[in-house]
Amino acid sequence: GENVEQHPSTLSVQEGDSAVIKCTYSDSASNYFPWYKQELGKRPQLIIDIRSNVGEKKDQRIAVTLNKTAKHFSLHITETQPEDSAVYFCAAKASGSGNTGKLIFGQGTTLQVKP
């Protein structure tokens, strides 16, 4: 069935260091891969996304890479700041006939950025 595996489950870095979170998906029809940031008690917020026709996308300190062959995508955060501390979720979505584009989420990564 459809599945997204996310690693690591927790990640602790020093302020200013980089953080990398990795996800692997099972459904080869997946063509859209969003990343959400969820602070404690808040809603998931979309921070960056990538489509399957692109290998990399960058937005300031955040970047996402996609390897379709390996069915693998990653989130990279550079120059981390304490306000980056949150739970990050990757997700995968398939489209096509009969598919409404439901999101399949990973299990989440708790990122702690120590000042």
Next chain:
Amino acid sequence: DAGVTQSPTHLIKTRGQQVTLRCSPKSGHDTVSWYQQALGQGPQFIFQYYEEEERQRGNFPDRFSGHQFPNYSSELNVNALLLGDSALYLCASSHRVGEQFFGPGTRLTVL
């Protein structure tokens, strides 16, 4: 422009009861998806509504049902509540199968 809104914020019910949660989508959005997020887990897809019909359903029992109104708002109903139904219920709206924006969620506690 209001984003996605949900009501109520919190709800406490006892086993066997029924509950209705509500969602108003972001302006311009016509599709509503519902997700269940258990503590420490990623959101799990329940179902999606478009044009007042259930378009796709995740692996949830028939106790979970929904509805979409002509103004695109939506309700999630859960019958015969179980302790395991305790979770954060998230609504996400989109324009067709586009980017999904989440509401603040309803925290349901079943005692």
